[in-house]
Amino acid sequence: MKQVRLHQNAPLETNNTFVLDNYASHHLAKVLRFAQGQNITLFNGDGYDYQANVLSAGKQCEVSILSRSFNSSESSLSLTLAQGVAKGEKMDFLIQKAVELGVSQIVPIFTQHCVVRLKGEKLKKRLQHWRKIIIGACEQSGRSIVPKLLEPLDFDQFIEQDFGRKFVLHHRAQKSLLAFEKTNQATIIIGPEGGLSEFEIQTAIECGAQPLLLGARVLRTETASLAAIANMQMLWGS
Incomplete structure (x- = not known):
């Protein structure tokens, strides 16, 4: 299954739980029908990817942020x-x-x-x-x-x-x-x-x-x- 990546316009910190915004929660739960316990990737524009585990997939999806890694996909130009x-x-x-x-x-x-x-x-x-x-x-x-x-x-x-x-x-x-x-x-x-x-x-x-x-x-x-x-x-x- 393709890795799900979602943008969140908010600070993200490892070893913390985080509630996705309404749009991302709807997309994850209703469109993708994502199951509790699976992992997704979050990003907020700071140049890092945040690996997260879905704790609940409902009207408001809650995730646990597990780790942060630098994203090297940006061009030098x-x-x-x-x-x-x-x-x-x-x-x-x-x-x-x-x-x-x-x-x-x-x-x-x-x-x-x-x-x-x-x-x-x-x-x-x-x-x-x-x-x-x-x-x-x-x-x-x-x-x-x-x-x-x-x-x-x-x-x-x-x-x-x-x-x-x-x-x-x-x-x-x-x-x-x-x-x-x-x-x-x-x-x-x-x-x-x-x-x-x-x-x-x-x-x-x-x-x-x-x-x-x-x-x-x-x-x-x-x-x-x-x-x-x-x-x-x-x-x-x-």
Whole structure:
């Protein structure tokens, strides 16, 4: 049976009992139908895995935390994805797979070609939804540090902030990743379905971003994002 991993937004200590939150308790007892006496893994974002034994599996599941071990799954590359907000499930998919591939943080950006414009309560609910996707991706992929999800920014706000060494993807760039020196920190800037505008690309370059070419073919935003992350991890991270 696959090892069950659950996130808890609370301090965890060995040799102590702990009551899982309502969502985790429901998932464990009602969805997984987990039996008393079995072991699970908990994590809270501190970089460690906590082995725990299920003492009771009901409306409120209680566990005994047995041990703590360092989780070595994080990449040596600190990678930020600055992603033009895509529509609906496409953005969900992007966030999920970016976390699985090891990004450190995600910055949703509103660009000229964004179809989606979120404000107020709709933005708040969407951010909550994306955070749940990030947690789920960490549980599935074995990560114990939860990537940060920053508040969405307009492109002109984002590009003026210091996010370290930036790379802006567009299909008319001249250099691939192989042409750049290795770095331990990088930010990938990618447009939504309609791509970045010529003005945005030029502005990014003028602000210090390196134009980056992934290949001879024009890629969809979700393909470009994941291909760029995977290539950077392979060359510069893990």
